[in-house]
Amino acid sequence: MAEGNDGDEPLxxxxxxLTDDxxxxxxxxxVYFRELAITKAKDLRDAAVLGAFALLFAFAALVAIAVGAVMALAPMxxxxxxxxVVGVxxxxxxxxxxxxxxxxxxxLLEPDE
Incomplete structure (x- = not known):
């Protein structure tokens, strides 16, 4: 509404x-919620990439442990x-x-009662 309106505008x-506003x-x-969703999605993507690298290195460590166990048991x-034995x-x-x-x-997949 314009400043100084005396209230005699047509309904x-x-x-x-009001409709335009x-x-x-x-x-x-x-626009706000779209940008918020995009930001959250990018943050989730970054977390997923970091998690994938963490799993990759954990798997590499487990392989190294298994190889070490085989090498330690092999002479005996x-x-x-x-x-x-290590495989089983x-x-x-x-x-x-x-x-x-x-x-x-x-x-988790069972229906709630």
Missing amino acids: GTLFAQ ARDYAAAEF IGAGVATA VTLVLSGIFGWLAWARVAA
């Missing part, structure tokens, strides 16, 4: 101005048996963790 003009407000809110029980232990641990993960996912 149609006031509603038109509401449209401008909605457009500004849309032979290379083939050492590889089998690794598969058992993988199965346990996989089963625990599956149980949690299944519990």
Whole structure:
């Protein structure tokens, strides 16, 4: 509304101005929330990339530990048996963790009562 208005504008003009103001407000809110969503998505992408690198290096460390275990056991029980022992232990641990993960996912997918 204009400054110093004495209140004698037609009602149609006031509603038109209200509609224009509401449209401008909605457009500004849309732009704000769009930019907020883009910023959050970029932050999430960066976190996912860092998490992927962390998993990559953790996997490399586990491979190094497994190779070290085979090398440490090989003189005592032979290379083939050492590889089998480390492989079986690794598969058992993988199965346990996989089963625990599956149980949690299944519990999350059950409908709430």
